[in-house]
Amino acid sequence: MELNDEHYMREALKEAVKAFEADEVPIGAVVVANGRIIARAHNLTERLTDVTAHAEMQAITAAANAVGGKYLTDCTMYVTVEPCIMCGGALGWSQIGRIVYGAGDNRRGYSRLQAAILHPKTEIVSGILREECESLMKTFFEGKRG
């Protein structure tokens, strides 16, 4: 865990809160390169009526625009919840350098299959602000059941 991981995860959490407030599954992501946030996004599947509009997918597209290239080799993605298989696949194609996620996802997370979905050179960190990330998800789905 690097010194600033919590700082950037808080930024990802801010994005997740925006999703929460819009009644979207509350997941947020930021992409960081050279200490600078070059992309931020939150889940918009409901508003866009598009199952592909996960925070990570939008953040990958925005980050590629920012760096002017398809590959995110020198970037870190901070995402509040473990990427799903679709996003894991997309992150694999992006060759992203590092992924930091907060809460795990035993049901839909990419790692329930195989870490090999991602690019072999990508470093993975989990558990940053895990409780806050989990808690936001829990609160959201409790609200749905209530």
Place this chain on the structure above:
Amino acid sequence: MELNDEHYMREALKEAVKAFEADEVPIGAVVVANGRIIARAHNLTERLTDVTAHAEMQAITAAANAVGGKYLTDCTMYVTVEPCIMCGGALGWSQIGRIVYGAGDNRRGYSRLQAAILHPKTEIVSGILREECESLMKTFFEGKRG
């Protein structure tokens, strides 16, 4: 295999040829609902500088727009090459009713992991116009090596 599978796969192949002509990895897709093509797309990862711009991803987004909802339960996707893990994940989220693909992809195809990436209710058909679909890919990559 249904009677019209070849017909629609030819439409997907037309899309793949457009990608080929634009020097993109030549994969094309169409989405069919009630016998009507509601979305067509080809790979645009180079032009858009975006690893997420696979034919299937764009076709899912376009099809959701066409049906006015996130889920493609009553749709069939025809795609010239087996979807990758990202696209498999996206198709899983879309709950698409049926997938028909031409060429398999032993290296990047979703099925090298687990069919469970897709939605359990999705019917899968492969091998429609396999040779043509494979041949287009082969020609493209031979051109790259030449």
